[in-house]
Amino acid sequence: MAHAPAPEDAPDSRLHQDLHWMFARLKQGLATAESAAVREHGMTLWGYTVLLAIVEAPASSQLALAQAVSVDKSKLVLILDELEKDGLVRRRPDPADRRARIVEVTPEGGRALKAARADIQAIEDRLLAGLSPAARDTLHDALRRLVGEPIARIEAGRPHETACPP
Numbered sequence: 001m002a003h004a005p006a007p008e009d010a011p012d013s014r015l016h017q018d019l020h021w022m023f024a025r026l027k028q029g030l031a032t033a034e035s036a037a038v039r040e041h042g043m044t045l046w047g048y049t050v051l052l053a054i055v056e057a058p059a060s061s062q063l064a065l066a067q068a069v070s071v072d073k074s075k076l077v078l079i080l081d082e083l084e085k086d087g088l089v090r091r092r093p094d095p096a097d098r099r100a101r102i103v104e105v106t107p108e109g110g111r112a113l114k115a116a117r118a119d120i121q122a123i124e125d126r127l128l129a130g131l132s133p134a135a136r137d138t139l140h141d142a143l144r145r146l147v148g149e150p151i152a153r154i155e156a157g158r159p160h161e162t163a164c165p166p
Contacts, residue, residue, distance in 0.1 A: 034048075046069075050089075087108050090106055
């Protein structure tokens with residue numbers, strides 16, 4: 001007797017075993033929730049990501065910042081334009097290279113980022129509520145490892161197909 005394939009919503013279906021689908025679904029759900037949260041603080045999810053990157057590890061150039069957040073450099077300019085217009089960042093000429101710009105978070109941007117980060121953390125805590133602290137640590141550790149050299153290795157120098165093109 002032929003066995004019917006598992007429905008798409010069954011946790012043991014092939015779909016639910018597919019790594020790409022699992023990450024895509026997680027990204028979709030997080031983006032939906034987190035976009036709404038950061039919008040309340042006057043920014044987009046990309047704006048939030050860029051602000052977080054600037055605060056955590058100030059980049060030496062806009063190109064370095066684009067690479068750090070995996071966004072096309074022309075898209076980064078649009079994101080920075082919006083953040084600057086909203087008073088969340090400022091760009092100033094680099095004294096070492098007048099063609100380059102140093103991007104700094106304003107005090108208002110720092111306050112907005114802190115509030116948005118608290119909301120994001122609450123969303124992530126709700127998502128991970130069913131995991132033990134040890135399982136959360138294991139998940140974070142595994143993901144941090146995967147986003148480094150392993151993902152670069154499988155990309156094999158190809159341009160990012162979904163890295164927010166211009």
